[in-house]
Amino acid sequence: MAGVIARTAATLARARPPFAASSLHTSSVRAADKLMPDPLDHATGLERKELEAIARGNDDPFMMKVLKRAAGTKDQPTLIPSFHAERLVGCVCHEDAFYINYMWLYKGEPKRCECGYWFKLTKAEDPFKFK
Amino acid sequence: MMMKSDHSFHLVDLSPWPLTGATGAFILTTGIVKWFQEMNMNLFLFGMMIMALTCIQWWRDISREGTFQGLHTSIVAKGLRWGMILFITSEVLFFFSFFWAFFHSSLAPSMEIGLMWPPKGVLPFNPFQVPLLNTIILLGSGVTVTWAHHSIMENNFSQAFLGLLLTVTLGVYFTSLQALEYWEASFTISDSAYGSTFFMATGFHGIHVIIGTTFLTVCLSRHMKSHFSSNHHFGFEAAAWYWHFVDVVWLFLYMSIYWWGG
Numbered sequence: 001m002a003g004v005i006a007r008t009a010a011t012l013a014r015a016r017p018p019f020a021a022s023s024l025h026t027s028s029v030r031a032a033d034k035l036m037p038d039p040l041d042h043a044t045g046l047e048r049k050e051l052e053a054i055a056r057g058n059d060d061p062f063m064m065k066v067l068k069r070a071a072g073t074k075d076q077p078t079l080i081p082s083f084h085a086e087r088l089v090g091c092v093c094h095e096d097a098f099y100i101n102y103m104w105l106y107k108g109e110p111k112r113c114e115c116g117y118w119f120k121l122t123k124a125e126d127p128f129k130f131k
Numbered sequence: 132m133m134m135k136s137d138h139s140f141h142l143v144d145l146s147p148w149p150l151t152g153a154t155g156a157f158i159l160t161t162g163i164v165k166w167f168q169e170m171n172m173n174l175f176l177f178g179m180m181i182m183a184l185t186c187i188q189w190w191r192d193i194s195r196e197g198t199f200q201g202l203h204t205s206i207v208a209k210g211l212r213w214g215m216i217l218f219i220t221s222e223v224l225f226f227f228s229f230f231w232a233f234f235h236s237s238l239a240p241s242m243e244i245g246l247m248w249p250p251k252g253v254l255p256f257n258p259f260q261v262p263l264l265n266t267i268i269l270l271g272s273g274v275t276v277t278w279a280h281h282s283i284m285e286n287n288f289s290q291a292f293l294g295l296l297l298t299v300t301l302g303v304y305f306t307s308l309q310a311l312e313y314w315e316a317s318f319t320i321s322d323s324a325y326g327s328t329f330f331m332a333t334g335f336h337g338i339h340v341i342i343g344t345t346f347l348t349v350c351l352s353r354h355m356k357s358h359f360s361s362n363h364h365f366g367f368e369a370a371a372w373y374w375h376f377v378d379v380v381w382l383f384l385y386m387s388i389y390w391w392g393g
Contacts (some may be wrong), residue, residue: 001304002264034288042360045201050139062139064206083137 049128061127066092072117077110081124089119139204141196148189155181183274185244189208190349194366198358208365215369218377222339226380229332230387236324237392244323253325254317255393261312265305269378272301276371278348283354286361294349298374302344309337332388336380346370 043051053061069078080089085107088101093115101113110120136142159178166175197203203211237248244250256262269270279294313330320330353359359367 030289031157033290036283036286036288036291036359036361037357039360039362042357043201043363044199046139047201047204050204062204062206084366124332 006096053127058127063124063127069117072119074110074112074118077118077120079122080105080125082107082121083124083126085121087121091115091117093117132305139206141202141204141207144349146189146192148185148192151181152185152189153361155185165169194353194358197366198353203365205364208363211369215372217344219372222376223242223380226332226335226383229328229335230383233328233332233388236328241324244325250323250325253322255325256312256316256389257391258385258389261308262385263341265308266381268305268308270302271383272305273378274373275301276374279384280367280371283359283364283367284361288354291359293352295347299344299347299351302340302347302374306337306340306344309333309340321339329388336377336384339377339380343370343374346373 040048040051040055042073050061063081067078067080070076072078080087082105084098086104088102089105089111090102091113092100093113101115103113103119105111105119105121107121110118155178156176159172159182162172162175163180239247240246240250245252249255273368275294275297279291279298282288282291282294318326318329320326347370348368353366
């Protein structure tokens with residue numbers, strides 16, 4: 001029994017000539033081998049929306065990343081996108097800060113953190129809508 | 132497409148399976164006690180049936196939520212990865228306790244067993260016969276499952292199927308050989324500390340092999356239904372991780388209980 005399995009495995013694992021290159025990552029594929037579905041084509045629902053947004057160049061469609069502040073002055077405040085009229089903002093005042101300074105930011109009311117940087121609310125674009 | 136939330140996390144719908152699982156586990160464990168005390172397996176089998184139905188329906192729901200509803204975004208998948216890693220870690224600790232028990236009894240054998248290990252009168256298995264074959268089988272199955280994984284990542288449906296099929300076959304082969312070994316053993320679980328430590332450690336390992344084989348079989352059938360894509364196939368990865376864990380536990384078992392302890 002062990003011998004049969006070993007011989008079968010050896011036959012199956014024998015090296016094959018590489019298949020023609022395509023946009024899909026294929027190697028050691030025989031002409032008769034079936035292929036897996038295209039990942040974007042296979043996805044559905046929220047997962048697909050995320051993949052489509054990434055494919056369109058937006059690598060943070062759910063706005064999870066920490067934003068790097070802009071100039072942050074009163075004339076050029078850091079713009080905070082929001083879908084609503086207010087958003088909770090957490091300012092990491094300096095790189096070694098051991099706390100985050102949270103404040104509510106309201107539409108039309110630019111605000112200054114105690115560390116001196118200004119924030120302003122802007123309208124966020126729906127990252128999942130095609131332009 | 133209508134989005135139910137403006138975040139990428141998955142807040143699951145209300146489900147009865149945690150409750151049926153808890154009830155089933157309660158009935159199962161009480162049934163084990165009844166089995167041991169009254170030699171009656173009815174309650175145990177009933178509990179087993181409830182647990183099996185819970186597992187099937189709960190994991191079927193997870194497949195539906197991930198594959199058919201697309202609710203497993205990248206951050207959800209990360210959470211699932213951490214979950215599997217933590218679960219396997221807890222299983223490592225579980226086996227650690229059985230190895231502790233084995234070394235406790237075997238490093239300083241007591242007077243009652245003859246100040247020797249294996250104890251006087253115990254005929255251990257020859258580690259270079261079936262146990263060595265079992266080792267080769269599990270190591271080979273680690274190779275086939277890795278082959279299957281690379282095939283999935285390289286878009287090769289057919290070779291992924293073959294790799295998975297071979298892995299499952301090797302898993303079944305291991306279980307069959309180990310069952311025959313149990314039947315042929317010259318000692319039982321009640322034969323001193325040797326029997327206790329041997330059968331508790333290898334017995335729980337065998338249960339984990341059966342669980343791992345079942346997991347891989349489910350992956351095989353999901354693969355045949357095209358649930359996996361080359362980028363997103365976490366169910367398969369979780370099964371492969373679990374299978375490698377089972378393989379590593381066997382290597383420890385083989386080296387300490389079969390070889391050193393034989």
